[in-house]
Amino acid sequence: MPEIVVAARSVSKSFGSGAGAVKALDDVSVDIFQNEFFTMLGPSGCGKTTLLRLIGGFEQATSGEILLEGAALQDLPPYKRPINTVFQSYALFPHLTVRQNITFGLEMKGIDRKQANARADEMLELVQLAQYGDRSPSQLSGGQQQRIALARALAPAPKVLLLDEPLSALDLKLRKEMQIELKRLQTETGITFVFVTHDQEEALAMSDRIAVMQAGHILQIGAPREIYEQPTHRFVADFIGESNFLTGELLTSAQGDLMLRVDGVGDVSLGDATTAPQKSGQVTVSIRPERLSLGPAGEPKEVRLEGRVAGVVYIGTDTAYHIELGGGQQSLRVRMQNSAGNADARNETRNFAKGAPVSVTIPADAARVLVD
Ligand code: ADP
Numbered sequence: 001m002p003e004i005v006v007a008a009r010s011v012s013k014s015f016g017s018g019a020g021a022v023k024a025l026d027d028v029s030v031d032i033f034q035n036e037f038f039t040m041l042g043p044s045g046c047g048k049t050t051l052l053r054l055i056g057g058f059e060q061a062t063s064g065e066i067l068l069e070g071a072a073l074q075d076l077p078p079y080k081r082p083i084n085t086v087f088q089s090y091a092l093f094p095h096l097t098v099r100q101n102i103t104f105g106l107e108m109k110g111i112d113r114k115q116a117n118a119r120a121d122e123m124l125e126l127v128q129l130a131q132y133g134d135r136s137p138s139q140l141s142g143g144q145q146q147r148i149a150l151a152r153a154l155a156p157a158p159k160v161l162l163l164d165e166p167l168s169a170l171d172l173k174l175r176k177e178m179q180i181e182l183k184r185l186q187t188e189t190g191i192t193f194v195f196v197t198h199d200q201e202e203a204l205a206m207s208d209r210i211a212v213m214q215a216g217h218i219l220q221i222g223a224p225r226e227i228y229e230q231p232t233h234r235f236v237a238d239f240i241g242e243s244n245f246l247t248g249e250l251l252t253s254a255q256g257d258l259m260l261r262v263d264g265v266g267d268v269s270l271g272d273a274t275t276a277p278q279k280s281g282q283v284t285v286s287i288r289p290e291r292l293s294l295g296p297a298g299e300p301k302e303v304r305l306e307g308r309v310a311g312v313v314y315i316g317t318d319t320a321y322h323i324e325l326g327g328g329q330q331s332l333r334v335r336m337q338n339s340a341g342n343a344d345a346r347n348e349t350r351n352f353a354k355g356a357p358v359s360v361t362i363p364a365d366a367a368r369v370l371v372d
């Protein structure tokens, strides 16, 4: 078992009181491991910053507790925690040089100037800005300033670095570069990074594990692949990537396979679709569009559903098909790759024109029965 560095135990946080109270976090529990790039992902207002501020010690939980290496933290003020924070705004001191921006916090901690300077140069080396120590922050680009902010936060060698949407002020190209840079810094320093973002692509690209949050709750925690391929909740499947949802009655076939009696459409086998505990009766199932494929109509097989092409959108790498099932009772999006040399793909594009009857194949492990 990896060592747990930060833990939240049944943490709730309310702001205000009475009718105007806002419950920013509702019974949140999570373990964050040593040396991990951990991301909290969710839409604006779901409680990400609040959870980060509780870990940093800038807020107190209404109930529950935050532990650092097993010890309760509530009586420890922020500056005494071995935890540092990088905010979206770099907040560099404009009247200090780049090096002084880094040594300032170290000297506050009682480290002598010589040692602080040596550490600052080490950090500037780490963020690949070794020759910029004597400059003023205003002489640096946005991306360089963000790296200085990182160097400053890493300089005291905290156990945990909290990062609250630190890349959202950067333009797309720079953001992509900084994603790689942040991941490298985390790997090289071995410090636990707790990263907050509302950007699902960013979360998938950088994280060892992701906690998906909605309205003060953590819905699912898992590795990027797990979150994408095995979403437990409709919200998760919808927020991350693109998803199809089918509703129907969940049945077990004579062979013990799961079957979905799709509302208004017909029966389809879900193979060994993982199902939420004790789920039966009316359910929602999610299926990623790229897992589905189209074939000619009229080849009945138990893993197929018959439908009609309602729309075809060419998007370069793929073609997206909008398929109506049961005369429009339900619908599916199917994505098929356009590989240039693939005669089949060209052929399919011809055959699966708007209005054509088709069958949609659902591979045995592609469907997920959702908790809700
Ligand atoms: P996120 O970072 O995911 O966008 P926040 O943690 O900032 O979300 O906020 C969660 C909820 O708590 C929101 O409804 C927000 O308005 C509310 N909230 C956050 N901080 C305060 C505060 N200091 N006073 C009142 N409400 C707050």
Ligand code: MG
Binding pocket: 048, 049, 050
């Ligand atoms: Mg926030």
